[in-house]
Amino acid sequence: MEEAILRVFRGDSNGGEERIYRVPLKPGMVVLDAIHYIQAHYDADLAVRWNCKAARCGSCSAEVNGRPRLMCKTRLDEFRGTDVRVYPLKTFPLIKDLVTDVSWNYQVARQIPPFTHKEPEGKPFIVHQVDVERAQEFHKCIECFLCQNVCHVLRDHEGQSAYFGPRSMVKIASLEMHPKDVLDRTGLLREKGGIAYCNITKCCEDLCPEEIHITDNAIIPLKERVADKYYDPLRALLRSLAPSRRREEST
Ligand code: SF4
Ligand code: SF4
Ligand code: FES
Secondary structure, three states: OOOOEEEEEEEEOOEEEEEEEEEEEEOOOOOHHHHHHHHHOOOOOOOOOOOOOOOOOOOEEEOOOEEEEHHHOOOHHOOOOOOOEEEOOOOOOEOOOOEEOOOHHHHHHHHOOOOOOOOOOOOOOOOOHHHHHHHHHHHHHOOOOOHHHHHHHHHHHOOOOOOOHHHHHHHHHHOOOOOOOOOEEEHHHHOOOHHHHHOOHHHHHOOOOOOOOOOHHHHHHHHHHHHHHHHHHHHHHHHHHOOOOEEEEEO
């Protein structure tokens, strides 16, 4: 029977090693199937996080031959003729084997002010379909954090104290572009959010399993809002002349 050769990282924060496993290849098999085979037949203590096996929960993120991917969505027959290296996400602290501590992402999420709405007085608020669709794309996020993992600002350069990362930009965009939200999060984006560190390389967008246009539809429009607010004197003047349309500020 044809076999896949998996090179899986085994270890914890004190160090580790790559171990080689031979797994019988079956049609349609994904990397997560092979990891389960290893648990069942070789090493029951191999740590891996997963839930749905359907690319819905965002739990099984790992680096497969150097590329951040969902293990349950990555077919083994893609790698015929080559070994398959399965490593944990590099950007986050390692707990054990393929499991990393992604709790920083939830700490950032708690710093983002939630949806805030005030019903206008007098007339009903009309929401247009185009406005609904614009924010809808961002709600597809499954919080796999593959984009956070690949973002070079978080991974290699300025680090997690400088920038909230692409997943958080998607979250903020979903709120900022909601037609009924009244909060202005540009101050947060410019200061603690560190949006200026994103140089729109699109590495995050290229590997999002939900195909969210992270840079084109979320980060670039958010950058434009920040630029309008802080660096465009004409728009600042126009805003001051139309105070009723100003959003409440949040930093
Ligand atoms: S486009 Fe921005 S957020 Fe996405 S990976 Fe590049 S620097 Fe990070
Ligand atoms: S934006 Fe895409 S890559 Fe980033 S966490 Fe959400 S689903 Fe994953
Ligand atoms: S197990 Fe849920 S996304 Fe892979």
